[in-house]
Amino acid sequence: MLSCRDVARRADALLDAELPMWERIQVRLHLMMCRGCAAFVGQMRATRRLTAQALDAQSAPPAQPETLGRILELARHPDSEDAAGCDASMGRDPDAKPKD
Amino acid sequence: VLEEQEALIDRLRKQDEQAFAEVYKIYSSSLLRLSMSIVRNKSTAEDLVQETWVSVLRSIDRFEGRSSFRAWIFTILVNKARTRLRRDNRLVAFDEGGPDSGLDAGFDGRGKWAQMPALWDNVTAERIVEGRSLLAHVNAIIDELPPAQRAVLIMRSQGDLEPGEICALLDLSDGNMRVLLHRARQSVRLALDQLLAEKS
Numbered sequence: 545m546l547s548c549r550d551v552a553r554r555a556d557a558l559l560d561a562e563l564p565m566w567e568r569i570q571v572r573l574h575l576m577m578c579r580g581c582a583a584f585v586g587q588m589r590a591t592r593r594l595t596a597q598a599l600d601a602q603s604a605p606p607a608q609p610e611t612l613g614r615i616l617e618l619a620r621h622p623d624s625e626d627a628a629g630c631d632a633s634m635g636r637d638p639d640a641k642p643k644d
Numbered sequence: 645v646l647e648e649q650e651a652l653i654d655r656l657r658k659q660d661e662q663a664f665a666e667v668y669k670i671y672s673s674s675l676l677r678l679s680m681s682i683v684r685n686k687s688t689a690e691d692l693v694q695e696t697w698v699s700v701l702r703s704i705d706r707f708e709g710r711s712s713f714r715a716w717i718f719t720i721l722v723n724k725a726r727t728r729l730r731r732d733n734r735l736v737a738f739d740e741g742g743p744d745s746g747l748d749a750g751f752d753g754r755g756k757w758a759q760m761p762a763l764w765d766n767v768t769a770e771r772i773v774e775g776r777s778l779l780a781h782v783n784a785i786i787d788e789l790p791p792a793q794r795a796v797l798i799m800r801s802q803g804d805l806e807p808g809e810i811c812a813l814l815d816l817s818d819g820n821m822r823v824l825l826h827r828a829r830q831s832v833r834l835a836l837d838q839l840l841a842e843k844s
Contacts, residue, residue, distance in 0.1 A: 547755025552747055556826050562807075580757040583764075590767045591833040596801045597769045598782035602673045612665055615694055619701035 546574050551581045555588045649713060656704050668697065671714065674802055675721055677787075681795035682725040682814075683734075692728060696721040712804040719805075722813045745830035764840060773839055785835045793828035800825055 546554075551574050557563045558571055575582050655663035675696060679689035699720050707716055729735040752758045771778045786794060792814075799810045811821050 547751075548757050549748065549751040549755035552750075556822070556829060580760040583761040584757075587761055587764055587833050587837065588829065590764055591829055591836060592801070594767070594769060594778060594782050594836070595786070595797065595829070595832055598779040598786065599674060599798060599802045601769075601779050602677075602783055607665065607668050607672070611694075612661070612668060615668075615697045616661060616664065616701065618694075618698045 546570050548574075548578060548581050551575070551578070552584055555585050558585065559589055559592055650709075653704070653707065653709075653713060656701070659701075664697075664701065667700075667713075671717060672697075674714075674798060675717065678718065678795055678798050679721055679725060681791040681798065682722065683729060684791055688728065692721060692724050695724055699724070714802065715804045715809075718799060718802075719809075719813060726813075726815075745827045746834070747830055762837065762841065764837075767836075767840065778836070781836070781839060782832060785832050789828050789831055793824050793831070796821055796824040797828040797832075 551571055554563060554567060554571055558568065563571065575585060652663055652666060656667065672693060675693045676689060679692045679696075680686065683689050683692065696717060700717055703720075707713065711719070726735065750758055767778065769777065769779050773781060786797065789797065795814065796810065796816075799805055799813075800807075805813075807818065807821060810816070811818055814821070816824070
């Protein structure tokens with residue numbers, strides 16, 4: 545039987561859907577019987593949601609035209625000094641990821 | 645939303661400057677925050693964000709949509725930041741986690757809650773507390789996190805990256821990444837709990 549401390553330690557993995565099945569069942573059973581842990585997991589769920597919303601909500605102010613213009617100019621001229629630095633730091637193909 | 649993003653990326657491929665202004669507005673704030681978390685210097689962080697945008701514009705034809713667009717630009721930025729730190733001999737282990745979350749102190753000797761957690765009612769993004777929205781409070785709390793915690797939290801919350809990809813990018817073990825994420829989330833939860841308790 546899991547203690548409340550055990551459940552709290554597993555809350556992240558539960559909400560990230562990363563708990564093995566047997567542990568998930570044990571945690572769910574505990575949550576059905578324990579108001580304290582149910583409240584804690586509720587707090588964690590709200591924290592995750594608000595964190596994602598807060599990060600999404602923070603958009604940058606519109607860029608100055610000269611800032612955008614400088615970036616566009618560098619992107620169009622691969623021989624420029626700054627641009628060479630950009631390419632040198634492209635250590636790996638960022639799109640070459642085992643996804644999809 | 646996905647279709648809108650695909651349309652935006654198509655316009656970027658066609659070198660539509662207005663499309664670039666739009667993606668810049670959407671992603672630059674997150675990029676700068678992540679960059680600051682890694683290089684810990686505002687001027688360098690801003691340079692890296694600019695370099696990232698240059699690379700994004702040059703490489704956009706190679707973006708095949710196998711990852712999300714945000715994950716793709718986050719990956720470009722982190723690779724650039726680590727290259728810059730290595731070049732400047734400033735690359736250090738990215739695993740200092742800050743203080744322990746303190747979660748264990750909330751339990752008695754038998755592992756039961758010493759004090760029951762509060763039920764959070766009406767905890768919505770729109771709720772105003774102390775004159776500003778909860779989202780503004782959360783953003784302020786995130787900015788106060790130790791840099792490594794902040795970087796992992798941003799990448800896990802926003803980057804659409806798999807845990808293994810984040811570990812590889814930041815050169816972290818899976819265990820360290822989970823500790824950093826746990827501590828970051830607990831810090832945000834505790835700060836919100838205190839804020840909400842003061843107002844109830």
